[in-house]
Amino acid sequence: MPTVDAPLLTRAALNRALLARQHLLARATGPALDLVEHLVGLQAQNPPSPYTALWSRVEGFGHDEVGAALMSRRAARIAVMRGTIHLVTAADALVLPSLTAALYARDLRTNTQHGAGLRQLDLDELTSAARALVEQSPRATTELGRLLAERWPDVAPATLAYGARGTLPLVQVPPRGVWRRSGATTWTTADAWFGPDAVGRAPDLTDPDVRSAELERLVLRFLAAFGPASVADVQQWSGIAGLRPVVERLRDRLATFRAEPAPGSATGRELFDLPDAPRPDPAVDAPVRFLPDLDNLLIAHADRTRVISEEHRRRLVSLNGVLPGTFLVDGRVAGTWTVTRVRVPSGQVRPRRELATLELRPFDALEPSTSAAVAAEAERLVRFVADDAADHRVLVAPP
Numbered sequence: 001m002p003t004v005d006a007p008l009l010t011r012a013a014l015n016r017a018l019l020a021r022q023h024l025l026a027r028a029t030g031p032a033l034d035l036v037e038h039l040v041g042l043q044a045q046n047p048p049s050p051y052t053a054l055w056s057r058v059e060g061f062g063h064d065e066v067g068a069a070l071m072s073r074r075a076a077r078i079a080v081m082r083g084t085i086h087l088v089t090a091a092d093a094l095v096l097p098s099l100t101a102a103l104y105a106r107d108l109r110t111n112t113q114h115g116a117g118l119r120q121l122d123l124d125e126l127t128s129a130a131r132a133l134v135e136q137s138p139r140a141t142t143e144l145g146r147l148l149a150e151r152w153p154d155v156a157p158a159t160l161a162y163g164a165r166g167t168l169p170l171v172q173v174p175p176r177g178v179w180r181r182s183g184a185t186t187w188t189t190a191d192a193w194f195g196p197d198a199v200g201r202a203p204d205l206t207d208p209d210v211r212s213a214e215l216e217r218l219v220l221r222f223l224a225a226f227g228p229a230s231v232a233d234v235q236q237w238s239g240i241a242g243l244r245p246v247v248e249r250l251r252d253r254l255a256t257f258r259a260e261p262a263p264g265s266a267t268g269r270e271l272f273d274l275p276d277a278p279r280p281d282p283a284v285d286a287p288v289r290f291l292p293d294l295d296n297l298l299i300a301h302a303d304r305t306r307v308i309s310e311e312h313r314r315r316l317v318s319l320n321g322v323l324p325g326t327f328l329v330d331g332r333v334a335g336t337w338t339v340t341r342v343r344v345p346s347g348q349v350r351p352r353r354e355l356a357t358l359e360l361r362p363f364d365a366l367e368p369s370t371s372a373a374v375a376a377e378a379e380r381l382v383r384f385v386a387d388d389a390a391d392h393r394v395l396v397a398p399p
Contacts, residue, residue, distance in 0.1 A: 006258045009228060009271060012282035014259070014306040015331045020278040021225050022297055024289045024328065027059040033069050033089060039225045040218070041086035041096070042296065044077050047177045048385065049292035050087040052325070055384050056289050063179035063387070070174040073194060077172040079165065082239035083107060084294075085172070093190045094202040097169035099211075099218060103239045104166040117159040121152065123167055130164030135192040138173045140184040141165075180388065215246045220274065222300075228257055228273035232302035247272060259303070269303065286331035288370075288377045294323050298333070308333040312363050327360070327377075329370055335362035335399075337378065339385055356386030361397045371396065 009017075019025045028035050032054045036042060042050040054061045066087070069075035073090060080086050080096040083103055088096060108118050118126075126148070133139055133147050144164060145157030152160060164170070169190040175181035191199050205211045222234050231244050247254075255275045259268035273279075291297060297307060304313060312333055316323050324336040337360050344355045358378050366374060378394045386392060 006256050006270070008260065008268070009257045009279075010260045010282060011306050013279065014228060014271075016280040016282050016284055016286065017228060017273075017278065018226060018297070018306055019286055019331050020280050021227070023057040024297070024331075025280065025284065025286060027057055029059050032058045032061055032065040033075060036069075036075060036087060037089050037092070039296070040221050041080060041088035041092060043084060043292070043294045043299075044087040044177065045085045046293055047077075048179075049294065050177075051179060052290065052292035052381070052385060053295055055381070056291065067174070067178040067181070070177050076190065076193065077177045078169060078190065079104075081237060082299075087177070090194055090198060091202075093169070093171060094194060094198060095205070095214060096218075097190065098205040099214060100239055102241075108163060108166045111162070114156075114159040114162045117155045118163045121155065121163065123163065126152075126160065126163050127167040130160075131168055131189060134164070134168070134170065134188045138186045138188040140186050142184075144187065212246075212249075215240075215243070216250055219243065219246055219250060223254070223272060223274050224277060226296075226300050227277060228255075228271040228279070229301065230259070230269045230271055230303070232269070233300070236302040237296070237300040262303075262305075286328070288373045289328045290337065290377060290381050291326050291328065293325050295326070298323060298326065307331070315363065327374060329366070329374065334364070334366070334374075335360060337361070337381075339382060341386060341389060344391075353390035354386075354388075355391045355393065356382055356389035357393050357395055358382035358385075359395045359397055362399050364399050 016025070022039070023035060035054065035058055042053045044050050050066060051063060054066070066075070075087060075089055076093040077085055077087055078093045078097065080088060080100050108123065109115055129148060129151060130144065133144060139147070141161050145161035148160035148164065149155065149157040170187040171190050171193045173186045173188055173193070175183055176185055203210050203214055205214060218238065219234055222237055223229060226233070226237060231247050234247065235241060235243050254272045257271040257273065259271050261268040298304065316326070316336070325338065326333045326336050328334065337358055339356055339358050341354055341356045344353060358381060360374060360378060375394050375396065382392045382394060
C-alpha cells in the first residue's frame with residue numbers, strides 16, 4: 001500500500017511515461033536489436049508481428065534487420081514471458097527460459113488437452129529423450145512427436161511434443177520468422193543453437209544467489225521499458241508469480257508513487273520506478289502509432305487503463321484470446337486495423353496485380369485532422385507490411 005505522501009501519477013502521466021520508454025513518442029535511432037534488448041523482447045506468435053512493432057518504434061527500420069539477426073544467431077524466437085513466443089536477443093534466449101520455467105511446469109500438469117497424458121510420464125526421461133533428438137538435428141513439431149512416440153507409443157505424439165516444448169528452452173530455427181520466408185516450425189535447444197561459447201557466458205541460474213540477482217535485473221529492465229508499475233504489473237508481464245520479495249529487495253533503489261485511484265476506490269496502487277527514468281509532461285503530444293496484434297504495450301500490465309479504457313478493451317477480446325492490430329491516437333487505443341490482399345485485373349496488357357488494403361476500424365468518430373493523420377500513417381504502414389503488393393490503399397470503416 002503506498003504512503004499518502006507518495007507522489008500521485010495520473011493515468012495520463014503513466015501513459016506518457018510508457019510511450020516514452022516504448023519509443024512511441026519519438027522513434028529510436030540505431031540498430032533495431034538494441035530496442036529488442038531494451039524492451040526485453042517482442043511478442044512474436046505471429047511471425048510478422050515484431051516487424052510492425054519495430055517499424056513503429058525505430059526510425060528507418062527495414063525488414064532485413066530482423067532476418068539478419070535471426071540468421072546470424074544474434075536473436076531468436078523462443079517461448080518466454082507468459083508462455084508465449086517472443087523475439088529476443090541471444091543473451092535473453094539463454095536466460096529468460098530458466099526464469100520463466102515454473103510457468104511451463106505448472107501448465108504441463110494442468111493443461112486440459114495434454115496434462116492427462118503427461119502426468120503418466122517421467123518428465124525427466126521425456127526431456128532427456130527430446131533433447132537428444134532436437135540437438136542431433138532440428139526437428140519439426142510433428143517429427144519430434146512421432147520420434148518420441150516410438151518410445152512412448154501409448155501417448156499421443158502431439159502430447160509428447162508439447163511436453164518437450166514445456167521442459168526444454170526450444171528455439172524456432174530460421175527461416176521461420178524471416179520476412180517473406182516460411183516453413184514448418186522447427187526446433188532445437190538454445191544451448192545447441194547458440195553454441196558452447198555463448199552458453200559458457202550465460203549466468204549459472206542453478207545458483208540461488210545468481211538466480212535472485214537475475215530476477216532483480218529482470219524487474220529493473222521491466223521498469224525501464226514499461227514503468228512506472230506495480231508488483232502485479234511485473235507479474236502479469238512476466239508470468240512469474242511471487243515477485244513481491246524481489247521488488248521489496250529493490251525498494252531502496254526505486255522511486256515510489258501512487259496510481260490514480262480506480263473509480264469507486266479511495267486509494268491507488270503503489271507503483272515503483274527507476275529514479276531517473278523518463279516521466280514526460282502528461283500534456284506532451286503523442287503521434288499516431290500503429291501496433292501489431294498482441295503487442296506487449298496492451299498486455300504487459302495488470303491495470304491497462306493507462307493505454308485503453310475498459311470499454312474498448314472488452315471490444316478487443318476474442319474467443320481465442322488473440323488481440324487484433326490496433327492504432328493509438330493521443331497515446332490511447334482508438335481502433336483496430338487489418339490488411340487484406342486480393343488479385344485484381346489490371347488491363348489487357350499487364351497481368352493481374354495484387355492489391356493490399358489496410359482497413360481502419362475506429363472505436364469512435366475521429367476528428368477530420370486526426371483522421372487525416374491516422375490515414376497518412378496507415379498509408380506508410382500498408383506499404384511496409386505488404387511491400388510485395390503492386391497496389392495499396394487505406395479504407396476507414398464507420399465506427
